[in-house]
Amino acid sequence: MMRSIVLVAGARPNFMKVAPILRALRERSSNLVPSLVHTGQHYDFEMSGVFFEQLGIDAPTVSLQVGSGSHGAQTGRLMSSFEAHLLGLPDLPRGVLVVGDVNSTMACALVATKLGIAVAHVEAGLRSCDRTMPEEINRLVTDAVADLLLVSEPSGLDNLVREGVDPSRIHYVGNVMIDSLIDQLPAARALEMAKQLGVRPREYALVTLHRPSNVDSPERLAALAELVERIAKITTVVFPVHPRTRHKLEELGLAARLAAAPGVRLCAPLGYREFLGAMDTARVVVTDSGGIQEETTHLGVSCITLRSNTERPITITQGTNVLVGDSVEDAWNAVQARLVNPALPAAPIDGWDGRAAHRIIDVLLDRWS
């Protein structure tokens, strides 16, 4: 008997996680028939459409177009739209698969579980133990209701076991985002991004910033903008600017100043391949992203994370990533140190091998087919 399953993606860090799962489902003949719901949490071409193009996501896609808003408003819209979608289907699906830790992940997991539909969570068990982060709340809620907890790094197993989760719900599958990275790296390298950006390989810092804790406070954002200018005095800085950050920089009158600063290359958010290529040949990456900590670890590129904690501690133990907390001075010192002594290539991590999507399908076939 054919069984339908619904995959959910909504924001930029979701697309490279659903793509390999859809592809693996296509490659394996099974009775699981996937459809993809794009919630529309991210909607600009450069935050969404370019990922569909480059990652070859061509599953039948339903778009819910929920857009931006406060957490309450956005989560509410996500839930009512996704519920209406599920109830409008000829039959309820066998399962709903959500990825990551964005509002779309949590909202759709809640809706499915309340309709009695089984939920699988890809990237389960990650914990920053910092409940001021919206993503931490999303992780805790999603893991609490998901039936299948699909874990990407060893700390995820430890956290779930510590929380008393029944082991039958937990499966170590590895990191599906690394499946996309491995698949797309040759195409990313062929773009010769350093050349396109007008910089020399290994002679630039790549900066990204978007976390509310870094960009929503004017004082903090101003201090980080100063840090960017300071780094640019010793090495070129490439800074693709997230829309949230762009709005805040413009409000503070800092966008024009940064754009005019010598050695700073501001640009719009890059496509998946372009960003991967830019990361691959960077001397150092300075970021507050979650996924970039993992991607740099796989690439063996130095990463300096502008946060006090990480839900991805393997990136620290592997030696590629360092946390510098709130201190701009510590960030500055870490950048200088990494320019002199870059990270050594990390040792292979169990399940970060390009086959995580297939292990996910193995679990789904066992439990849902």
Ligand code: UD1
């Ligand atoms: C969201 C995720 C975050 C993830 C990040 C990656 C949550 C709570 N946060 O944060 O975990 O790391 O995505 O990018 O789910 N905007 C646009 N165009 C877009 C999307 C957003 O201009 O296509 C602007 C809007 O002004 C919006 C703001 O960015 O209000 C924030 O977008 P939102 O999705 O709420 O959160 P992110 O900061 O992107």
